Amino acid sequence: MKIVFIFFFYFCLLQSCTCDDTIMRTHSMRDGDVIFSEGKRFAFGFFSLGVSNLRYVGIWYAQISEQTVVWVANRDSPMNDTSGVIRFSSSGNLCIYASANRTEPLWSTNVSDSILEPTLVARLSPLGNLVLLDSVTGKGYWESFDHPTDSSLPFMRLGFTRKDGLDRVLTAWKSPGDPSSGAFTYRINRTGFPQLILYKGLTPWWRTGSWTGLGWSGVPGMSRRRGSSISRSSFVNNQDEVSLTNRVTDASVLTRMMVNETGNVQRLIWVATEKRWNVFWSVPKEECDNYAHCGLNGYCDPTSSASFKINASICGREKEGFVRLKRVKIPDTSVASVDMNLTLKECKQRCLGNCSCVAYASAYHEGVGGARGCLTWHGDMLDARIYMNSGQDFYIRADREEIERWNKDGLLRKRRVIIIVISLIAAVMLLAVISFCFVRKRRKSNRERRYSTTLAPGSPFRFEEDRGREWELPLFEPNTIVTATNNFAFRNKLGEGGFGPVYKGVLENGMEIAVKRLAKNSGQGMEEFKNEVKLISKLQHRNLVRMLGCCVESEEKMLIYEYLPNKSLDCFIFDEEQRSELNWPKRMEIICGIARGILYLHQDSRLRIIHRDLKASNILLDNEMIPKIADFGMARIFGGNQIRGSTNRVVGTYGYMSPEYAMEGHFSVKSDVYSFGVLILEIITGKKNSAFHKESLNLVGQIWDLWNKGEATKIVDKLMNQEIYDESEVMKCVHIGLLCVQENASDRPDMPSVVSMFGHKANDFPPPKHPAFTSGRKPHVKNDDSTSGAYLSGENSNSVNDITLTDVHGR
Known part of the structure; x- marks a missing residue:
C-alpha cells in the first residue's frame, strides 16, 4: 500500500500540479487554480462575488450554472487582488496568504499540534468537505465540515462534540455580495432540553422547538412521519455530543440548508430542468413563527x-x-x-x-x-x-373553572372550524362552476370568430387558419416581460433589426429568455408577426429555435424565445477573436446542424416551409454551439406538392438571396439551398459574401476564381491553420457550397441530396457550374407592388427582417 502511494505521490510531483481533488503538502495553489471533488460536484479555489474585486477562497458547486458558494475560508479576511496563494505552513496547517512572499497568513486551519507527516494532504471529498489528512493512514486532522459558514450540506453535523470541544454553528453572510459574518446565527442551544435556535445577535429570532424523536416540534414537514423523500434527520443527545445530521435519500439530489442575510433558515433543492434553486421550506414565514x-x-x-x-x-x-x-x-x-x-x-x-x-x-x-x-x-x-x-x-x-371554560371554548372552536370549512367548500364549488361557464363561453366565442389584429388586454393569442384549425401559444402578461427585462433596460439589449430590438430577460423562476419586440416603425407588421407565431408554434426540431410564447396587448407585440447564450453565428465567423475558437470539427458540426434544420423545414415537418431569409445572423448558437435556425417572419408555407411560389414583395438580405428570387420574385426550396451554400462558404472562410474581397469580386466570385485555378485551399480561414483537419473534407464542403450557389435553380441539389453529400466522397459529385452574383453588384429589382417596395440589404443596410442577436457594444 505504501509503495503504491509513494508512486502516486511522486507522479503528482513530476506533473507539477495538484492531483484533481488533492493539494499535496509540497505544493501550493495560486489564484486561478481549482481542485474538484471526485465526480466534480464541488470545486475549491479562489472566487469573487458580483462586481467586487475582493478575492475569497471557498467551496462551490461546480456543475451548476448559478454560482453557489457553500463554504468560505477567509470570509472576514478577503484579498484585494489576485496575488493570493494557498500552501501548507511548516507546522502542517493549510494557510491562505495575500501573496507568495507573505509569512503571516490571512487564514489558517489552525490545528494546534504540529503535523510532521510528509504524506499530509488537503483533499476535497465528494460531499464537499475539505479534509486535512494523512493520505497513507487516513488519519484526519481538520475538516471544513467542522467549521461551517452559512450552509449545511448533507452529512454535515451541526452542534457540539465534547471530545474536540467544537460547536458547529451556521452564520449568515452580511449581504448576498459580502460573505463576511452577518447578524444571524443558527445553533443548538444545549441548556435545558436541546433545541435549534436562530439568533439575531444575542436575541432569539426563531427556534425549531424540541426534538420529538420524529422531528422538530416546530418544523412542520420535516418529520419522518410525513414521509419526506428528500432527506432524513438524525439527532444525537448524550454525554459526548449534542448534534444534528441531515442525510439525503437520493445521492443525485443537490440540496442544502442555509441561513440567509435576512434571517431565514431555508432548505433548497436544485431543479436542473429550470436551472434554479427551489426553496423547499423556509422559516420564519408567519407572525406566529417569530420568537x-x-x-x-x-x-x-x-x-x-x-x-x-x-x-x-x-x-x-x-x-x-x-x-x-x-x-x-x-x-x-x-x-x-x-x-x-x-x-x-x-x-x-x-x-x-x-x-x-x-x-x-x-x-x-x-x-x-x-x-x-x-x-x-x-x-x-x-x-x-x-x-x-x-x-x-x-x-x-x-383549576376546575379553567378546565370547564377551556372545554366549552374548545367545543365552540370546533363548531366555528366546521362552519368555516363548509363555507369554504361551498365558495370553491361556486367559483368552479362560474369559471367553467366562463371558460366554456369564451372557447365558444373564440371558435365563432376569426383572429383579429387588435386584441383586448389580457386576451389569449389565437388565430384560425382557412382550414378551420385553431392554434394557440402561451401568452405572457406585459408586466411579466417588463419585469424580466428590467423595463427593457439598455444593458439587456442583445441586438436590433428590421423587426425591432431584442432583449434578454429573466423570469421569476430563473429561466432566461430572449424577447423580440415589434417596433412601431418596423417594416414588418401583424402579418409577419402572425406568420412567425404560426410557424414556430408548429415546428419542433433540435436545430430550430424554440418559441416559449408571445405577448400581445394593444399595439405592443412581442415574441418570447429560449435564450441562447452564444448569440448568433455572425458573432463568431466575422470576428477574429471569436472565430479563432472555432476549429474545423466545430465548424463542420454547425454546417451539418444547419443542413438538418433546413431539411426538416423542406421535407420532414408536417408542412413544407421556405425560410427566405437564411443568413449568419439568423443562425443562433446554444451553450454547446448547436446551431438553431431563427426568424421565420418572412417564411412561406407550401402545401401538398407545391414546390415554388412568387411574390411582388422581395424581402431578404443581399449576399444570401438567389438570383431568381432577387430578380423576379420567384422562390422555392432551391432559394434556401442557395442561401445555405453562401453560409457554408462564409463558415469555411470567415468572410462575408456581401463584402468586396478583390476588386469587383465578392466572396462567391473569389472562391469560384480560385476553384477554377485549382487554388481553392487559399481561401480557407487562416485561423484554422493551427488546427489539424482533413483538407479533402474542407474542399468537399467548398464543392458542396459551390453546387448550392449555382445560377440556375435546377442545377442546385435539394436538401436531402445536400445532407447525403456530407457522407460521401467529393469524387462522386458533379462539377459545379458558374455561380450567381460573382461580380459583387447589387441586383436591380423590378417591383410591381408600389405599396410594398423591395427590401434588399447591402453591406451597410438591413433587410426588413434583419434581426441580429449580437452585442450592441463596440468590440
Whole structure:
C-alpha cells in the first residue's frame, strides 16, 4: 500500500500540479487554480462575488450554472487582488496568504499540534468537505465540515462534540455580495432540553422547538412521519455530543440548508430542468413563527386574532388538573426540567405534586416506542404556538373553572372550524362552476370568430387558419416581460433589426429568455408577426429555435424565445477573436446542424416551409454551439406538392438571396439551398459574401476564381491553420457550397441530396457550374407592388427582417 502511494505521490510531483481533488503538502495553489471533488460536484479555489474585486477562497458547486458558494475560508479576511496563494505552513496547517512572499497568513486551519507527516494532504471529498489528512493512514486532522459558514450540506453535523470541544454553528453572510459574518446565527442551544435556535445577535429570532424523536416540534414537514423523500434527520443527545445530521435519500439530489442575510433558515433543492434553486421550506414565514410573538405565558394561534393566556396555577385547589393543547410547538425548553426515565403518566403525577410546576409534556411523543421522557416548566413560558397538522400534546395546569371554560371554548372552536370549512367548500364549488361557464363561453366565442389584429388586454393569442384549425401559444402578461427585462433596460439589449430590438430577460423562476419586440416603425407588421407565431408554434426540431410564447396587448407585440447564450453565428465567423475558437470539427458540426434544420423545414415537418431569409445572423448558437435556425417572419408555407411560389414583395438580405428570387420574385426550396451554400462558404472562410474581397469580386466570385485555378485551399480561414483537419473534407464542403450557389435553380441539389453529400466522397459529385452574383453588384429589382417596395440589404443596410442577436457594444 505504501509503495503504491509513494508512486502516486511522486507522479503528482513530476506533473507539477495538484492531483484533481488533492493539494499535496509540497505544493501550493495560486489564484486561478481549482481542485474538484471526485465526480466534480464541488470545486475549491479562489472566487469573487458580483462586481467586487475582493478575492475569497471557498467551496462551490461546480456543475451548476448559478454560482453557489457553500463554504468560505477567509470570509472576514478577503484579498484585494489576485496575488493570493494557498500552501501548507511548516507546522502542517493549510494557510491562505495575500501573496507568495507573505509569512503571516490571512487564514489558517489552525490545528494546534504540529503535523510532521510528509504524506499530509488537503483533499476535497465528494460531499464537499475539505479534509486535512494523512493520505497513507487516513488519519484526519481538520475538516471544513467542522467549521461551517452559512450552509449545511448533507452529512454535515451541526452542534457540539465534547471530545474536540467544537460547536458547529451556521452564520449568515452580511449581504448576498459580502460573505463576511452577518447578524444571524443558527445553533443548538444545549441548556435545558436541546433545541435549534436562530439568533439575531444575542436575541432569539426563531427556534425549531424540541426534538420529538420524529422531528422538530416546530418544523412542520420535516418529520419522518410525513414521509419526506428528500432527506432524513438524525439527532444525537448524550454525554459526548449534542448534534444534528441531515442525510439525503437520493445521492443525485443537490440540496442544502442555509441561513440567509435576512434571517431565514431555508432548505433548497436544485431543479436542473429550470436551472434554479427551489426553496423547499423556509422559516420564519408567519407572525406566529417569530420568537415570543405572544409574550409571556401565551401561545400563538394563526387561526385566531388573539392569543390564549396561560394562567398561573394555584396549588391545592379542588379538582385541579391539566388542560390538553393539541398540535403545539411546546414552549422554549431551555428553561424546562428534563427526566428521560419517566413515562407520560409519571410525568403528570410529578408535575401535579409540585406546586411550582405549571405545565408538562413528553420529551419523545408517540411513534418512537410510545411517549417517554418528561419535560416540566416551573415559571414563565415563552414561544408556544399551535399548528393545524403538526406539533405535539402539551398539558397546562388549571383549576376546575379553567378546565370547564377551556372545554366549552374548545367545543365552540370546533363548531366555528366546521362552519368555516363548509363555507369554504361551498365558495370553491361556486367559483368552479362560474369559471367553467366562463371558460366554456369564451372557447365558444373564440371558435365563432376569426383572429383579429387588435386584441383586448389580457386576451389569449389565437388565430384560425382557412382550414378551420385553431392554434394557440402561451401568452405572457406585459408586466411579466417588463419585469424580466428590467423595463427593457439598455444593458439587456442583445441586438436590433428590421423587426425591432431584442432583449434578454429573466423570469421569476430563473429561466432566461430572449424577447423580440415589434417596433412601431418596423417594416414588418401583424402579418409577419402572425406568420412567425404560426410557424414556430408548429415546428419542433433540435436545430430550430424554440418559441416559449408571445405577448400581445394593444399595439405592443412581442415574441418570447429560449435564450441562447452564444448569440448568433455572425458573432463568431466575422470576428477574429471569436472565430479563432472555432476549429474545423466545430465548424463542420454547425454546417451539418444547419443542413438538418433546413431539411426538416423542406421535407420532414408536417408542412413544407421556405425560410427566405437564411443568413449568419439568423443562425443562433446554444451553450454547446448547436446551431438553431431563427426568424421565420418572412417564411412561406407550401402545401401538398407545391414546390415554388412568387411574390411582388422581395424581402431578404443581399449576399444570401438567389438570383431568381432577387430578380423576379420567384422562390422555392432551391432559394434556401442557395442561401445555405453562401453560409457554408462564409463558415469555411470567415468572410462575408456581401463584402468586396478583390476588386469587383465578392466572396462567391473569389472562391469560384480560385476553384477554377485549382487554388481553392487559399481561401480557407487562416485561423484554422493551427488546427489539424482533413483538407479533402474542407474542399468537399467548398464543392458542396459551390453546387448550392449555382445560377440556375435546377442545377442546385435539394436538401436531402445536400445532407447525403456530407457522407460521401467529393469524387462522386458533379462539377459545379458558374455561380450567381460573382461580380459583387447589387441586383436591380423590378417591383410591381408600389405599396410594398423591395427590401434588399447591402453591406451597410438591413433587410426588413434583419434581426441580429449580437452585442450592441463596440468590440
